[in-house]
Amino acid sequence: MFGIATIGRHACPFEAGQELQVMELVTPTIRQGGVDTVFVMPNLQPPITSVAQALEYQSRLRSIEPKVNFLMSLYLHPSVTPEVIAEASLSRAIAGVKLYPQGVTTNSESGVAGDFLETYSSVFAAMEQHDLVLNLHGEVPGAPPSANMSLEEAFLPDLKRIHEKFPRLRCVLEHCSTAAALDAVRACGPSVAGTITAHHLYLTGDISEVDPLAFCKPIPKTAEDRDALIKAASSGDPKFFFGSDSAPHLLVSKSGKPVPAGVYTQSFASQLVILALEEAIEKGIIEEHEVTQERLEQFLSRSGRRFYKLPEPAADGPKIVLRRTGETIPKSIKSADGTLEIGLSRHSAPIFSLSWTS
Numbered sequence: 001m002f003g004i005a006t007i008g009r010h011a012c013p014f015e016a017g018q019e020l021q022v023m024e025l026v027t028p029t030i031r032q033g034g035v036d037t038v039f040v041m042p043n044l045q046p047p048i049t050s051v052a053q054a055l056e057y058q059s060r061l062r063s064i065e066p067k068v069n070f071l072m073s074l075y076l077h078p079s080v081t082p083e084v085i086a087e088a089s090l091s092r093a094i095a096g097v098k099l100y101p102q103g104v105t106t107n108s109e110s111g112v113a114g115d116f117l118e119t120y121s122s123v124f125a126a127m128e129q130h131d132l133v134l135n136l137h138g139e140v141p142g143a144p145p146s147a148n149m150s151l152e153e154a155f156l157p158d159l160k161r162i163h164e165k166f167p168r169l170r171c172v173l174e175h176c177s178t179a180a181a182l183d184a185v186r187a188c189g190p191s192v193a194g195t196i197t198a199h200h201l202y203l204t205g206d207i208s209e210v211d212p213l214a215f216c217k218p219i220p221k222t223a224e225d226r227d228a229l230i231k232a233a234s235s236g237d238p239k240f241f242f243g244s245d246s247a248p249h250l251l252v253s254k255s256g257k258p259v260p261a262g263v264y265t266q267s268f269a270s271q272l273v274i275l276a277l278e279e280a281i282e283k284g285i286i287e288e289h290e291v292t293q294e295r296l297e298q299f300l301s302r303s304g305r306r307f308y309k310l311p312e313p314a315a316d317g318p319k320i321v322l323r324r325t326g327e328t329i330p331k332s333i334k335s336a337d338g339t340l341e342i343g344l345s346r347h348s349a350p351i352f353s354l355s356w357t358s
């Protein structure tokens, strides 16, 4: 199996000095989780809003892990103008721009207000023209508009509006968490896709709301929503591909209040997807014959790569190999000096051991 186009955030807004250490701890775990191509999230502190910042970040990441392809992103913000979009496109390092509605998740304070479609119309037009991807954190800020509508469902009309106004703009509805989000992506043309994380394939809201290590945005929803995500991930539909959305929050901050949103999965990204699918087969949510190697490759690698217009992997290119050796998920990963610790949400779950062919 090939490596994965995935989504991850590799540095956090920790006190001066710690950001670098966290990046050094987490970046080598990308390949450990079976990933060799990442779409790097821009929600650092301060956010990545210029091409120069993104290039600097990319070169730091490359110096830690030269074997990973780092596709960079910008954080949608008033300083991201149509001119910056043209510059980003010329740089060839920047694949997309991420939109965070203000206040919906970690480091979204500098995000967009409710009238973003009007405010950023010229930016979206430039993105469409230069063929950059718009990555959406698809939730509205504040309280859900009604008791039976989630923040994600309330965002879906915005997805439709963006797509109607800019039909050739490639959009990714990141970390889909509801059956309704999947339907909204299906209802749009081929320029719109959705990513699915490993953790949304096994978590439901009742667990995520009480376990800080499983707490993320969008909050996982009902068992029916999770089952719809499992079915989409194992369907072979190219509109849905894996995006880890792995968020490396330190255990000390996860133990404090308020709990920061984000689940760390990068070290075991592919293994967690496969574990969730195995569990879904055991529960009868999907049939064993539906989880073929071809469909797994589609979800974990090919569909994302195609959407991002990356070259098709060579037939003899690097693949991941999974073997059962009795490995289980550790409680956490730690820096060499033990000062930084990031907790894992499925401590002691049995997983495949992963290696690369080259």
Ligand SMILES: NC(=O)N[C@@H](CC(=O)O)C(=O)O
Pocket (backbone or CB within 6 Å): 009, 041, 043, 105, 106, 137, 215, 216, 217, 218, 245, 246, 247, 248, 261, 262, 263
């Ligand atoms: N997913 C999360 O819960 N958190 C992400 C931000 C995000 O994508 O919402 C993070 O970077 O911490």
